[in-house]
Amino acid sequence: MEVDQSWGQKAEDALGLASASEAEKLLVMLAATFFPFCSDSANDIQCAAEMPDTTTLYRTLVEQIPAILFTASLEGGISEAYVSPQIEQLLGFTQEEWLNDPVRWYQQIHSDDKARWSMDAAQMLLTGEPLRADYRVIARDGRVVWFHCEVKMVRRTDGRPWFIHGAAFDITELKRAEEALRRAADELEARVEERTAELARVNAQLRSEIAERKRIEEELRRARDELEIHVEQRTVELVKANEALLREIGERRRTEDALRKSEGTLRALFDCAPDAIIVIDQRGYILQLNAQAEKIFQYGRDEMQNQSIEVLLPEVDWTSWCDRAFHLGEFESCGQRKDGGLFPVDVRLSPTETKEGRLVIAVIRDITTRKQSERELREYASRLKTLSRRLMEVQEVERRRIARELHDEIGQTLTGLKLTLEMGARLPREKPQEVFGQALEMVNGLMATTRKISLDLRPGVLDDLGLLPALIWQIEHYTAQTRVRVEFKHHGLEGRRLPPEVETAAYRIVQEALTNIARHAQVDEAVVQVLADDQTILINVEDRGVGFDPEVVFATNETSGLAGMRERAVLLGGKLTVESRPGGGARLTAILKTGRNEVAS
Known part of the structure; x- marks a missing residue:
């Protein structure tokens, strides 16, 4: 060239x-x-x-x-x-x-x-x-x-x-890395917006259901009032008709035709009501019911008529219930279908006095969906409260540990360094080398202690090199400290970076599980297995130690870190299970969703 x-x-x-x-x-x-x-x-x-x-x-x-x-x-x-x-x-x-x-x-x-x-x-x-x-x-x-x-x-x-x-x-x-980060940020923002919209839809649906319930209750009240007024009007008309029966036979027939039409309309309204409506006599027997009652309880109309209301509402004691019907108003109970299945119901009573005796109109609504939502909200609130308490406990334990290390190690080293330097200052100028050598050794020890505290808080290798090098470093450090040998098996992690939140959760779960083994298992060997594919990462930590009862540990919220590990897995769309029994070792399994936001090494 x-x-x-x-x-x-x-x-x-x-x-x-x-x-x-x-x-x-x-x-x-x-x-x-x-x-x-x-x-x-x-x-x-x-x-x-x-x-x-x-x-x-x-x-x-x-x-x-x-x-x-x-x-x-x-x-x-x-x-x-x-x-x-x-x-x-x-x-x-x-x-x-x-x-x-x-x-x-x-x-x-x-x-x-x-x-x-x-x-x-x-x-x-x-x-x-x-x-x-x-x-x-x-x-x-x-x-x-x-x-x-x-x-x-x-x-x-x-x-x-x-x-x-x-x-x-x-x-x-x-x-390319900048573009990947931008896409990840856009996806996260889209997920937040989607979740916000979903919550707004649920809230709007709840408001709509409440408004619909109020509207139906108001319609039933108006229908009852109209029915009472109509019955009174018809009673007056019938009295007059009886007095003029011989003279107005034709008029009576026309009136009877009009009455039948009105009853048909009322029956249509009765059957089209969105809730189950059952008319009960003072003995507790079913006189009438609408189509919605057949649908909810899965009985035919002929099967339920003249049956005790206790067949549909087994928790009801009609003997005492009927006397208090005027005062009960609205309450919750348990309904029973034809197949024996139980479900929660909301019951609204409307007693009335007739010539034949006291009748009670019961409006019954299936509230299974509402109860399930309430139960899920209570469980979520309980888990959130437990997690918050656990986070505060972990924070305080970590603060006490750092304070103890600062006082016992760094504080004492600094005190020794101060005394050494003061002694060196009093020596003749030609004899400070030995003192300075001691001071330098103390400074080196202080730097090593500071680096150890920093690595315990969060190892830099996790952010710099990824999950696999961080786990290898953690296991080596763990074995050196606890003398517990760890057999580490892995697949799908070589040369691969996962989303930061997934790497952090996987690292902390393995770290906490090994810590529990060192504290409670009384063994000198453990097995850690981490397997990853395109969508999930599977973590298994196993020992053959003294074992424990997982249900007791989760129920008593002991500070073994299991609740925190489970919450880490759930927050990433995964799950965590523990298999153990007293004297039979323990096996912890966590499955985390990795998603597609990976960075090539």
Whole structure:
């Protein structure tokens, strides 16, 4: 390849060296720094003599830099004078192809970045200010490669622009990582909005159900009032009709027809009511019921008529219930279907006195869904309260441990260091070395203690290298501290990063499980197994120790960390189970959802 032979001279002038000899001396110093093949100062002159010429040294240094370095002459228009071999590795073009085509560099710039590059280059040529910007370049195979460019212009001694030189660094992976982080943030925001909308819909549904219930109750009240008024009116009419029976036979027939039509309308309203309506006599027997009652209790109308109400409401004692019907109003009870299944119901009583005796209209609503929602809310509140209490306990324990370590280790070391330095200050000036040595040893111990406390709080290897290195470090550290050997098996974690919250949860679950083994299991061996696929990560921690009763531990909320581990798994859409019995060892299994937000190592 033919390369501009004045390149070395241009680099020498650009560096501001007075002569070629000074440039050679500088290159010898750089070579001695980066390639220390001469270790004896007596041989420096001989080694310098064996160094290659200045141009070769410049080229060797430039071509070792992991970036595309280039120069371009400004005399007679911009044209490439030199480009480093990394052009072929990053873009697929050889040096000859790149330099022989004077417009290739502009053709390969991404179409969306050409106008910006032109403006930036013009600004640099007009003002002489360095160009620093990011651009996309199209490789030979069509890939889009991101480069961060650093370009400067060199002038001649008379101030005229001479040439430009610069470096282009591949930042494609950085850009991909930024895009992955942006997508993760968008997805999280979308999930939050979705959850908010879901809660709003549930709230609106509850308000709608409450309003519907009030409306139905108001309609039933109006229907009852209308029915009473209508019955009174019809009674008056019948009395008059009886007095004029002989004279108004025709009128009576018309009145009877109208009565039948009215009863049909009432029956239709009665059957279309959304709740079960049952008319009961004073003995507790069912006289009438609507279609909704057949649907709820799964009996036919003929099967329920003349049956005791206690068949449908087994918790009701009708003997005492009927006497208090006027005062009971609305209450909750338990209904029983034909198949024997029990379900919660809301009962509203409306007693009335008739000529035949006291009747009670019972409006019954199935509240299974409402009870289930209330139970789930209570369970969630209980778990949340337990978790909050557990978090406070863990926080206080951790604070006490840190305070104890600061007082017992760092505090005592600082006190000893203070006394040592005070003693050294009182010694003669020619005898402080031994005291300073002791002080230095104390400072080193203090730094080691501080680093240990920092690693116990959160190991940096988890954030820097990922879950697998962090677990290996934790197990080695655990074995050294507790003398409990751990057999570690894993699959699917090599060279892979999971979402931070998944890595943290998995690490803490393994850490807490091993801590429980060291405290309670009374064994010298344990097994940890971590298996991961595209969607989940499975964690098994097993020992053959004294064992325990998991139900008792969860019920008494003992501070074994099991509740905290379970909440970590549930928050990630997973679950945690514990299998154990007294004297039979223990096995903890956690399944976590990993999702698709992974970062390639």
